[in-house]
Amino acid sequence: MSFNANIVLGALLVGTWANSVLYTVEVIQTAYYYRHFKNDDWKFKLLVTSAIVLDSVSMIANYSSVYLYTIIHWGDLAYVQNQYWFDPLYVFSTGVVAALAQSFLTARYWLLARNKFITVILFFFIIVAAGGAFAGGVTLAVFPKYKDRNKATIPATTWLIAEAVTDVSIAAALVWELRKAKSPIKETKSLVNRLMLQTIRTGSAGATIALVVLVAFLANKESNVPTGIAYVLGRVYCITMLANLNSRERGKAWPATYSGADFETRVEQDLSEGFIHVHRTAVVNIDAPPEFSASSFKTNGILNDRPAAEIEMAVATPAKQKTGRIHRMILS
DSSP, X not given: OOOOHIIIIIHHHHHHHHHHHHHHHHHHHHHHHHHHOTTSOHHHHHHHHHHHHHHHHHHHHHHHHHXXXXXXXXXXXXXXXXXXXXXXXXXXXXXXXXXXXXXXXXXXHHHHHOOHHHHHHHHHHHHXXXXXHHHHHHHHHHSOBGGGGGGGHHHHHHHHHHHHHHHHHHHHHHHHHHHHOOOXXXXXXXXXXXXXXXXXXXHHHHHHHHHHHHHHHHHOTTOSHHHHHHTTHHHHXXXXXXXXXXXXXXXOOOOOEEETTEEEOOEEEEEEETTEEEEEEEOOXXXXXXXXXXXXXXXXXXXXXXXXXXXXXXXXXXXXXXHHHHHHSOOO
16 A cells, blocks of 8 residues: 555544544533433433443544554554554444444334334344444454455445444334324424424434445545544434433423313423423313213313323324324434
8 A cells, every 4th residue: 555644644633633523512412411311210321321431432542543643653654554453443332332322213213103023123224233343343453454454345334334224214214103193283293393303314414424434435445534534423323312312301381271161271291201201281171061081081160180190181092192102202
């Protein structure tokens, strides 16, 4: 390989600059999460902690690469002909961080759709992507010379294509379920639109970067341009997961509304269950005869003053069930 400082060292240096910006955003998001969601279930805290630690390891590997190439071994052409421990390490850690973030979003799909078949397929894609990353890291460790990078073509291609397919598939599955939801309530329609926009952004970010890395790698396997771009991949997945976790809102009550002789009270109760928000709505009609029906709970001129969670809920139709699931999966 003829030495070209721009594509061998310059690409890595620029990659660490972008890495620094995104890691700063990641640290801010992490601090916000631990400050505002102290009561989250331990599983979600473990998820966040694991992702941050692994992503930090990846970042350290990236900076170590640039420091060793440009400072410790500057001018040593024999040294820059090879890849060292930091390259397999960043590939391993990035693959695991991506798998954690994608599993988190797949779990959200399951909460919304309860579709076992699609959920299994999504997790299969995640496993394939993680396997490709692991195989790629092992290949770099066994064949460290830049001239042998062609040996990593199959695992690298598998990893990056699988990452893109997984991201797009998760986003498409979520959007499809959200499009099927129908509700006459303006607030719910607005929520669905925001969920769809957030889902599309979530799926497109990682997939776009993965495909750009793949194209750059196939164009020149001995260049570090794809490596420099891939430096930010782990940060993007971590920020995506944290942004979704931090988008949750605290509980609030809807104001009572009056319509003719009917007094309708809607009480919305937010129950924080990890990253799930359960919204319960109770409807009480004043001027109705005292009876129970299959669709509502009615009182004879007396407003039941029990807590909203204790009021008998309406029997949900399929459309209402879908709306209720949306309120349980706040992506914002």
